[in-house]
Amino acid sequence: MDDTIYALSSGSPPAAIAVVRVSGPDAGAVVEELAGRTPEPRRASVATLRDGEGALLDQALVLWFPGPNSATGDDCLELHCHGGRAVVRAVEAAIGAMPGCRAAEPGEFTRRAFANGRIDLAEAEALGDLLAAETELQRRVAVRAADGAASAKVERWRDDVLLLAAEVEAALDFSDEDDVASLSGKFFERVSSLAGEIGEWLDRPSSERLREGIRVALAGPPNAGKSSLFNKLVDEEAAIATPIEGTTRDLLERPIAWDGVPFVMIDTAGLRDSTEDTIEAIGIERARKALDQADIVLWLGEAGAGPAGVIDIATKADLGGPATDDERPRVSALTGEGVDGLRRRLVDMAADLLPKPNETALNERQRSALEPARDALLAIDQGLDLLIVAENLRVARVAFDRFTGRASSEDVLDRLFSRFCIGK
Numbered sequence: 001m002d003d004t005i006y007a008l009s010s011g012s013p014p015a016a017i018a019v020v021r022v023s024g025p026d027a028g029a030v031v032e033e034l035a036g037r038t039p040e041p042r043r044a045s046v047a048t049l050r051d052g053e054g055a056l057l058d059q060a061l062v063l064w065f066p067g068p069n070s071a072t073g074d075d076c077l078e079l080h081c082h083g084g085r086a087v088v089r090a091v092e093a094a095i096g097a098m099p100g101c102r103a104a105e106p107g108e109f110t111r112r113a114f115a116n117g118r119i120d121l122a123e124a125e126a127l128g129d130l131l132a133a134e135t136e137l138q139r140r141v142a143v144r145a146a147d148g149a150a151s152a153k154v155e156r157w158r159d160d161v162l163l164l165a166a167e168v169e170a171a172l173d174f175s176d177e178d179d180v181a182s183l184s185g186k187f188f189e190r191v192s193s194l195a196g197e198i199g200e201w202l203d204r205p206s207s208e209r210l211r212e213g214i215r216v217a218l219a220g221p222p223n224a225g226k227s228s229l230f231n232k233l234v235d236e237e238a239a240i241a242t243p244i245e246g247t248t249r250d251l252l253e254r255p256i257a258w259d260g261v262p263f264v265m266i267d268t269a270g271l272r273d274s275t276e277d278t279i280e281a282i283g284i285e286r287a288r289k290a291l292d293q294a295d296i297v298l299w300l301g302e303a304g305a306g307p308a309g310v311i312d313i314a315t316k317a318d319l320g321g322p323a324t325d326d327e328r329p330r331v332s333a334l335t336g337e338g339v340d341g342l343r344r345r346l347v348d349m350a351a352d353l354l355p356k357p358n359e360t361a362l363n364e365r366q367r368s369a370l371e372p373a374r375d376a377l378l379a380i381d382q383g384l385d386l387l388i389v390a391e392n393l394r395v396a397r398v399a400f401d402r403f404t405g406r407a408s409s410e411d412v413l414d415r416l417f418s419r420f421c422i423g424k
């Protein structure tokens, strides 16, 4: 039998209210002991809490959720206590003293909900993202994923595959030859449209992109004004900017969000071919690596002189205009000219690289679970033996089960749930 777990599920005390949650087979015994009665299910009531010796602990709002219709699927108890540190400590100690009760591990309530089939793995992951969301776009994408749309979709795909597999079984039973001639043309159409639909989901940006933010590196020759523009963009005197060439050596990163879109801005050392200075040379090496790894590179040097794929920017616009045929966006770190426009442009570019709030995004684990399904379905064609078609459909089904967590290994679960905080 499972332990009964308990934890403070609200923020750290002192706070107005502290919510202590209890889940497991002994939750009923806990409420009996502390409140002296079992409250009516799912109705808030006030109770005087006392410990095992009858000493007064607190006056609290008590909620009793008998399983299986509870958040975790087990018997659940919520105590809304006064949010003082000592109150919480005393209530937790009283619960911990009861047989079968122990403090919860991070994410353990959610893990129980998963084990009891209250949520699937994709929903648990989305919940983790929702709790970690710091920007508006992160929240919108995570809240959408948490509604179970991806799981529902994968369940439908799984049903489709089971129907297709049944057709293959029937063909195997009734045909003399084990060849695909006994399958209808429609069968292959359905297989390829399914593969196409999965492929379309796989083509979407992954949800990790959103967690990490879009990496924007500022690059160019020494004294181009990179650090000055960097400071202007992140709205902080973060980088040292001076008239001396080679001022910036190390990479400097600052996370920032515009319009709810997360970015990581990166200031880099000025690029030049040769330098006597060992430190600067290392800085240049780091700068080149940062450019390779960036999603967007703003090139502040001469137009067209930067590496491929960069966005040319004309800096120091206040010092006089470049040639009239220069079509680069003009910015000035000194006056702020063009800086808002540049921000807007970055936000627009990021939209193509990030999940859309109205589309369900998959994370890397979910993508690697689904890829074998798409590949197995793509491999099905008229030339195959029926038994091989059946095997490919089985591979697709197993992939869907990995996605939802029907078939998932303990270490995948450990990794996921350890991301959660205690009490969740």
Ligand SMILES: Nc1nc2c(ncn2[C@@H]2O[C@H](COP(=O)(O)OP(=O)(O)OP(=O)(O)O)[C@@H](O)[C@H]2O)c(=O)[nH]1
Pocket (backbone or CB within 6 Å): 221, 222, 223, 224, 225, 226, 227, 228, 229, 240, 241, 242, 243, 244, 245, 246, 247, 248, 249, 268, 269, 270, 271, 315, 316, 317, 318, 319, 331, 332, 333, 334, 335
């Ligand atoms: N007038 C004007 N001066 C600027 C502007 N941006 C930068 N500067 C000046 O240009 C010089 C170099 O600026 P930095 O921001 O240090 O240039 P950098 O590209 O980071 O230089 P390194 O780190 O040495 O490669 C400084 O004296 C800045 O004050 C600008 O928009 N207008």
Ligand SMILES: [K+]
Pocket (backbone or CB within 6 Å): 222, 223, 241, 242, 243, 244, 245, 246, 247, 248
């Ligand atoms: K400089």
Ligand SMILES: [Mg+2]
Pocket (backbone or CB within 6 Å): 226, 227, 228, 239, 240, 241, 247, 248, 267, 268, 269, 270
């Ligand atoms: Mg600099």
